[in-house]
Amino acid sequence: MNPITLIIIYFTILMGPLVTMLSSNLFIMWIGLEMNLLALVPLMTNKPTTRSTEAATKYFLTQATASMILLFSILINFKQLGSWTFQPETSNIIMTMTFISLAIKLGLAPFHSWLPEVAQGVTLTVNLILLTWQKIAPLSIMSQFYELMNPNLLILSATVSVLIGAWNGLNQTQMRKIMAYSSIAHMGWMISILSYNPSLMILNLLIYITMTISMFVILRAHSFTSITSVSLMWNKMPMATPMMSLILLSTGGLPPLTGFLPKWVIITELTKNSNLMLATVLAMTALINLFFYTRLIYSTSLTTFPTNNNSKMYTHHQPHKMNNIMPPLMITSTMLLPLSPLLL
Template sequence: MNPYVLTILLSSLGLGTTLTFASSHWLLAWMGLEINTLAITPLMAQHHHPRAVEATTKYFLTQATAAAMILFASTTNAWVTGEWSINDMSSPAANTMFMAALALKIGLAPMHFWMPEVLQGLDLLTGLILSTWQKLAPFALIVQTAQTIDPLLLTMLGVTSTLVGGWGGLNQTQLRKILAYSSIAHMGWMIIVVQYAPQLTLIALGTYIVMTSAAFLTLKMSLTTKVNTLATTWSKSPVLASTTALALLSLGGLPPLTGFLPKWMILQELTKQDLPIIATAMALAALISLYFYLRLCYAMTLTISPNTTNSTTPWRVQTTQTSIPLALSIVAALGLLPMTPTILMLAT
């Protein structure tokens, strides 16, 4: 892609997210989401592969539907209240419609069906943007309006997403689909606690972005998109295979890795709110997700490919890929748990 065009598209992505962050008016928030969608669409279709074009079309139709629902919900709310302010949401019908639209935008179950298919059709860098950056603007709106949305709806969305995200990733062989189901499960963890402690949602979102960035950048570095190809990673680059296995366990939420931090605090908050059954269901759903992360670790570190690898081992040649973002995200994905008191102090 032409560097100037790429610069314009990435700047538009930043502009759309910033516009949604800064807006207190529904039309401005909607405009920011639309700019985001229109900016990422050419990035998704840039390889002109049939799968990429199909994924782009699915994504565009889904996001356009969600944007139309947001516009309709905000118009309904303005009709009832006479206000276009985001903080003035007093129409229950508009609130429910609005939450359904945002759930469709970020891929919460049961509106998650587009997410694995779209991510499977993209290259790893665009998939990284879709899984991380594109979640920021909708989450800004969710955090602003969470107190007016029915708590039962948020709880159902959260529990369903963690269960579907764990269950859906069990029988997958494509790594991008596994990461898509991982994203759905993590979104459920964030949405379940947003009504009680929004700062925990932001902490969970931040750690999810760091861990997912580490996973995607590692797959890009090792040029891996399938589970069976992971078996060749150890013979190519042992250090990368070791750190990747730890990053995947961090995504699963094992202590003493970073991924344990948000799950631990969210379960603690749910217990404080007298919701022990919901907390137990979330913890059990996390165990289902942990199974397919362990499966990936097993394929990567405890199996060797039956075929001789024809490719030259990457540590013997000079790589052309930049490894600094990968190194930073891996370190953050593995070692932020001791920073918990500092993070909590900054969040409160």
């Protein structure tokens, strides 16, 4: 792709969520979401293959449907109230339509089925954008109007999301699908706390983005796309093996790593608000998530797979330059729990 075109596309992807977050006008927020959508599709088809074309088509059709529902709800609200923002007088049907459209964009259950398929068909770089940056704009709209949304609908979607993200991640062997189902489960955690404490949702989002970026930096180093390829990391990137293990444990929420912090505070907040059933479901599904993360660690660190080569270590043949952002990402992904009183 032409470098100038690439710069324009990345700039549009960068500006989309910023336009949405900095605006109080619903129509401008919708424009920010469309900037994100239209800029990501060319990136998906940058290296055209059958899988990437299929993934781009699924992504465009799904997101266009969500945008149509959102725009429809915005126009109905403007016709009824004469305002380009949601008011306390906005009907429940309009807010339900808005939540459905944003849930489709986030990949929340039961509107999640497009996300693993799209994630499997695109490159790791596009996957990283899809699972991190693209979540910011819809979540920012939800955090602005969460008081007008039906809390029971939020809790139901969060419960189904964490269950589907945990159970469907168990039988996956492709890293991109595993990270997609992990994203669905994490979105469920964020939505579960939205109606009680939106600041905890933002904290969870920041920590999730940090851990996901750390994971994809390691995966991109040698294009690790499946558990089989990850199992050969021990003789290609020896130093990355313990780093990836720690990031996976942190993503699973094992104390005393950073990933335990959002799960801890979310369960505490739910307990304070007498929502013991949802807190129990979240804690149980966190164990299932931790199981398939541990399975990855077993494949990466605790087994030595046979190779057809005489030389077991390839670091002296293929020198690797770890990304400069990896050390700070590693620290923030694993060692922020002692700062939890300051962060909260």
